Amino acid sequence: MIGRSGGARDRILRRVGAATAARERRPHPGALAGDGPDDVVAAFADRFRRSGGEVVAAGMGWRGGELLRWLRDQVPEVTAVATAPDLPGELRPDLPEVAAREAGAGVSVGWGGVAETGSLILPSTGGRAVQLLPPLHIVWISADRIFARLEHALLSLAADLPAAAGLHSGPSKSADIGRTVVTGVHGPGRCVAFVRGALRSPAATE
Amino acid sequence: MRIEIGDYGARARQVIREDPQVREAVTGATLAFDAKRRRSYDEIDSDAWRRWAEAVKSHALTHLDRYLAEAEARLIENGAVVHWAADAGEARQIVMELAAENGVRRVVKGKSMVTEEIDLNPALEGAGIEIFETDLGEYILQLLDEPPSHILGPAIHRTLEQVRELFAERLETPPDGNPDTLARAARKVLRDAFLSAEMGITGGNFLVAETGTVALIENEGNIRLTTSLPRIHVAIVGIEKLLPRMSDLAGFLQLTSRAATGQPIGCFVSLIQGPAARPGDDGPKEVHVVLVDNGRTDVLAHEHAWEALRCVRCGACLNVCPVYRQTGGHAYGWVYSGPIGSVLDPGLLGLREAMPLPFASSLCGACFDACPVRIPIPELLLEWRREAQEEGLTPWRERAALTTLAQMATRPGLYRLAGRIGSRLGGSALGRALPMLGDWARERALPKPSERSFRELWREGIE
Structure with a gap:
């Protein structure tokens, strides 16, 4: 809905109209040229790791049981998790479920990934608290949902946009104190992508 | 923020003589930022990207009426509420009324230059509302009661020792606390604020007309939290932030990040279309977008200065500027400092108010070479100098x-x-x-x- 504007809306649009009418209109240059990486899954893993993210090569057969084993092995102190409402039951680790603000780990499922930026795309329908509050964020992602370029991913996402989406490209970090990088400032200090499917796409290994 | 540009010379001298660690801290930080930017530009065909970005922004600005109307229509379809503010007073008024109607007692904020520009915090505090700046650098400055001195690293003029001292006094951290300990102490305070605030306030890096998307780039996750946990999200966005399409956003998210910090993209990007509507979404029930003019249409109408509206607020021009490095941003006397401030402030505030900023430059041209949207800053500085001469404003x-x-x-x-x-x-x-x-x-x-x-x-x- 249109909110408060008094007469501001019309005044502003009139002034903008007058300013642009007096100037030569510039054309849109079209899409930014570029190919993106060839081996999208390997490139995603490489970029995501370089930003401080972690990648686990989960075979297609991996389920909640494998995730539970990984959690016990890597972070035995995590005894309860928060999971995204759209997480398929089979990908849920068998641990007590608690509210996101109390959970040692949050488990979500990514809508997709982006190779050129090393990003996970997380729609708000997956529950934002799960993606943001626990110190460890685990994201299941299918290798075949990783796009080479951000442009392609966003255009595909735009076909059915959720109220909000987050792009997570590594853990939360800041260098605001003495120019020293610290992680886990506000969001998760560890972000782990569980990539289901081959980490190296068949085309690239041939 | 009070305008104190007229004292630029005196303030610059004072910083250099009386606060030498500012120069040291700012020079160190900006050189580090700039080295990362250069490496990151080398990874892409930066000339081609910058020319593309310049063309997209120039297109958007010369069709701004159309794209503003389109963005408004999409946001309304998405369930957001769109407000318009001609000046700082109207923008403050809108936020104050929203806060009053919703009984807001506590606000969490993401780093936003436009909220500094419209002096939002003092107004909210005056109404008895508690405000938490949640960007770590901004939080430090809030405790110090100082304005930001750099677009991207608002507290780069403060050293580790100074933050140590401040946190020891205010957050009871150990006097020798390392950055990790200090950040954890801030996180604890701010986490409580996130969980209890009724309203989150942010700016917006971009507004995509095609989809009505407010896009925000950051590294800490505080903006994701600010736009996700409170019941109401208010995004305050300058009218020049429009991008035509989602495909344009893909390029701008990357180029802005590379120019700002040398990253391929910020650790977190929020794409916000409207309030939570679908099952599973625990986000805000209300999303308000306040479109702010506050001098921008004056800049748009200026024969030359309109090009400064392409600015994406990355701070790259500050980082390369030999003049900015000597003093940091406070000497400049208003929100936007460094080369971009020296060409934008005269347009936003009027040349008389912004004197002598167009002269606070050696015209070395490094700012243009770094700018991701190729704003001809040195040419605009000369243009403002010419106008100042014509109007009898020069010394x-x-x-x-x-x-x-x-x-x-x-x-x-x-x-x-x-x-x-x-x-x-x-x-x-x-x-x-x-x-x-x-x-x-x-x-x-x-x-x-x-x-x-x-x-x-x-x-x-x-x-």
């Missing part, structure tokens, strides 16, 4: 010098006489005697002038 000494020069240049006899006096006076004395060169010559040895003038040499035939 009297400079006006007198230029008038004298003009008179000499049109009277050959006078010119010859001045030349002879100059060559007798010799290097440093000549420098000190000339009204515009005095300060410059004090620190330098000028070359000795030739004993014979150019005219004499010409007459004799130059060999």
